[in-house]
Amino acid sequence: MTKPEASPEPSFEQELADVDHSLVLLKERYAQVLRDQQQQAQWQQELKNLQQNKHQTPEMKAELKRLQKQLEVLEINLESQLFSWSSVKRPFWQAVRFGGLGVVIGWLLRAYVG
Incomplete structure (x- = not known):
């Protein structure tokens, strides 16, 4: 009695499931990028408003630094989401x-x- 040979190639159903899973991941990544871009625009506006204020208090300066740091992290996240292993x-x-x-x-x- 011979053993049924295992197909080295995935079945059509498996390929379709993989494509469907990839599409879901792509949609999630796209939604995350859109949220990050909106957040980036909001923080840039806040940063611009704080920078235009001529009388900056120490709290405002701390807020400026915090916003700049958050924008840097967000930009790195946006760049890394476009590039994945x-x-x-x-x-x-x-x-x-x-x-x-x-x-x-x-x-x-x-x-x-x-």
């Missing part, structure tokens, strides 16, 4: 694989010629 994982490993293959072929050619 999952988006470059496949191209990265293809570059490693084919780049490594190119190096090996180069060594073999050099050994053959030299």
Whole structure:
């Protein structure tokens, strides 16, 4: 009696579920980016208003520093959300694989010629 061979490729249903999951994650990330952009615009406006005030109290200066720090963190979050390991994982490993293959072929050619 032979064993049924396991299919090395995922089924259509599995691929569809993966695509659906990726779409949900993309929608969540997009919503987060929109919220962060709105928050960024609000904080930039507050920062601008505080900077325009000629008579700044120590509390206002502390608030300015806090807002600047929060804006920096928010900008980093917005940038990092556009770049994730999952988006470059496949191209990265293809570059490693084919780049490594190119190096090996180069060594073999050099050994053959030299």
